[in-house]
Amino acid sequence: DTAVSQTPKYLVTQMGNDKSIKCEQNLGHDTMYWYKQDSKKFLKIMFSYNNKELIINETVPNRFSPKSPDKAHLNLHINSLELGDSAVYFCASSRGLGTGGGDTQYFGPGTRLTVL
Amino acid sequence: GQQVMQIPQYQHVQEGEDFTTYCNSSTTLSNIQWYKQRPGGHPVFLIQLVKSGEVKKQKRLTFQFGEAKKNSSLHITATQTTDVGTYFCAGHFGNEKLTFGTGTRLTIIP
Numbered sequence: 001d002t003a004v005s006q007t008p009k010y011l012v013t014q015m016g017n018d019k020s021i022k023c024e025q026n027l028g029h030d031t032m033y034w035y036k037q038d039s040k041k042f043l044k045i046m047f048s049y050n051n052k053e054l055i056i057n058e059t060v061p062n063r064f065s066p067k068s069p070d071k072a073h074l075n076l077h078i079n080s081l082e083l084g085d086s087a088v089y090f091c092a093s094s095r096g097l098g099t100g101g102g103d104t105q106y107f108g109p110g111t112r113l114t115v116l
Numbered sequence: 117g118q119q120v121m122q123i124p125q126y127q128h129v130q131e132g133e134d135f136t137t138y139c140n141s142s143t144t145l146s147n148i149q150w151y152k153q154r155p156g157g158h159p160v161f162l163i164q165l166v167k168s169g170e171v172k173k174q175k176r177l178t179f180q181f182g183e184a185k186k187n188s189s190l191h192i193t194a195t196q197t198t199d200v201g202t203y204f205c206a207g208h209f210g211n212e213k214l215t216f217g218t219g220t221r222l223t224i225i226p
Contacts, residue, residue: 041153041202041219041221042216042218042219043159043204043216043219044216045213045214045216048213056213090158090159103214104149104161104164105159105161105214106161107158107159107160108158109157109158110157110158
């Protein structure tokens with residue numbers, strides 16, 4: 001049983017297209033995240049949702065729009081894809097708010113996005 | 117914003133040698149976590165340290181949290197090929213979100 005799953009695993013698309021990545025967790029966690037990992041392996045948080053409510057929104061272009069239909073799902077839609085969006089996108093979840101309390105995070109397998 | 121730096125960025129060691137990565141913050145952390153990401157994989161939680169000066173061990177891995185709670189280290193004794201990957205520290209500044217360090221990529225020469 002996969003705890004945090006993402007689809008698709010690979011995504012290759014042309015510049016200017018719109019694409020979505022889906023994430024689901026079956027851990028019963030309240031908080032879900034999107035991270036972007038660039039070619040240098042830096043992990044940058046993008047968004048965080050707690051019980052379907054947006055709680056973290058880092059400085060991310062508004063072409064990126066997260067949606068959480070319920071607390072087990074967090075999707076990421078990207079409009080007008082650019083070359084610089086090429087990266088691995090990780091979904092993660094944690095039991096609590098993920099702030100200060102020492103919550104550990106469980107990561108999905110990642111989606112490798114390549115924009116041509 | 118708050119940052120967590122790790123050194124070195126890359127480390128190549130001969131199999132059997134020891135390895136250490138260091139994590140530094142300019143301000144106090146409320147806790148520190150360590151994650152390992154295998155090549156092509158995703159970050160996986162290893163351990164959490166909360167107390168000043170805390171030391172924890174997991175087999176060949178030793179984790180330390182500094183007395184001032186501004187730095188941490190991960191030491192691997194007698195590395196094996198299965199230790200290959202990128203090691204991230206991550207910490208909370210007060211009640212803020214988890215901030216990941218810049219990572220140390222370890223490669224092992226067999």
